[in-house]
Amino acid sequence: MSSRGRPSLDSVTRSKEDAKRVFVAEYRFLREANMTHDAIAQRLGLTVATLRTRILRYDCLILSQAEQRIADRLDGLIDAGEPFTLEQLHTLDDGIASMLVQIALKRGRIRSSQSRAQRPRRAPVYTPVGVES
Secondary structure, three states: OOOOOOOOHHHHHHHHHHHHHHHHHHHHHHHHOOOOHHHHHHHHOOOHHHHHHHHHHHOOOOOOHHHHHHHHHHHHHHHHOOOEEHHHHOOOOOOHHHHHHHHHHHOOOEEEOOOHHHOOOOOOEEEEOOOOO
16 A cells, blocks of 8 residues: 555556456356356346456457357458458357457457447448458
8 A cells, every 4th residue: 555545556456457367267267167148247247248348358258169150250251351241240140249340450450441420320341451442
């Protein structure tokens, strides 16, 4: 603690790292037990949106075999170098395709055709980085 009774920056950083480590360990354990993201969110007392936010923040997504096929499809679309939409990735998206696209955006592998202001109006087109439209 600092001289004014507030936690020091080091202790706050350690607390955040501990929280991350605990979350990732719990998430891994539950995914290895074949729990869905909906079930994990419920088990941890989180909304599915909060669970997804943490998975994206900590970059710890673990995929089932079916979800891995969606990830492989995304990799194929990116490698092809042509613009694509979320519907081309997976027609019955339960959120995994969307999360995989968000990870690809975060990692700079693709870019979206629209700004945040345009999102409610039309589906975005994603373009692999380094490919001209």
